[in-house]
Amino acid sequence: MFLVGLTGGIATGKSTVATIFRDLRCPLIDADVEAREVVLPGKPAWRKIKQLFGDEFLLPDGTLDREKLGRVIFSDPYKRKLLNSITHPEIQKAIMWKLLTFFVKGCSYVILDLPLLFESGSLVKYMTRVIVVTCDEDLQLQRLTARDRLTNDEALQRIRAQLPLAEKCKQASHVIINNGTQEETRNQVNTIYHSLYHSKSHWKLRIILFGMTTLLFVGVIFIFQFATIFY
Structure with missing residues (x-):
């Protein structure tokens, strides 16, 4: 893949x-969708944003006031970088899980x-x-x-x-x-x-993974046979 x-x-x-x-x-994986999900109330990124930016950036229902936060981060490069440092790792984790799902599906x-x-x-x-x-x-x-x-x-x-x-x-x-x-x-x-x-680009990775899996399988068989000799 x-x-x-x-x-x-x-x-x-x-x-x-x-x-x-x-x-x-x-x-297709949409990073914007993942970005909205990782900042839902109670999520780790939401808690960090609340702690560092303050309750003034939350709406009455606890969700982020994206419009207000957007005005701040687009006028302040430091705060934009700070927000990205909070959200990007969480977004990348969510994307990795979805990539794994697509890989398993072939x-x-x-x-x-x-x-x-x-x-x-x-x-x-x-x-x-x-x-x-x-x-x-x-x-x-x-x-x-x-x-x-x-x-x-x-x-x-x-x-x-x-x-x-x-x-x-x-x-x-x-x-x-x-x-x-x-x-x-x-x-x-x-x-x-x-x-x-x-x-055909996906075949390169599949061939590498197949080779690694084969080597691992052969290694396990060898270890098992070697162990039975001395049992």
Whole structure:
């Protein structure tokens, strides 16, 4: 099984691309979903956030006030780094368990929807391929202000908190340009899907694991036979 990173910039349309991959029945793990789950009330990450940031960032039902917390972390790099240091390890643990499940099911690849793949850096080395979703900067700004009801300055602040799209595209195996219609985007996704479907990259790992398992089995048999000689 090999890993495919799916990333992009904020409001470039990565979620749309992820939905298309799901429609094609691709195995996909959404880091945003995992990020919401690890900060649910009572979870270890939630307790650390409450301790370090304070009760003022909690809603009456105990859940995080994501809007208020977002305004703080996007204006304060130190607090953004602090929050990431709390949530990222928990998110990675949750992802590892899901990867194990997909491996047991015999999936040849898994797409990891990781908004901050390059910014966090820790998972890039495990990706066999990386898909970057991009769009024109003006369109990105327009989408973000409309989606999150932000001013231009607030939207630009969030865009600039991430690695520039041009830098991400340079490190990509595939680039999806999401400037046009959904049908145009879907056609680009279909091309990548067929490339993943016909890839043989997963056999490398399976051959290595098969070899290790065989050696272990032979070793156990040898030890058993050696022990019975002297019994």
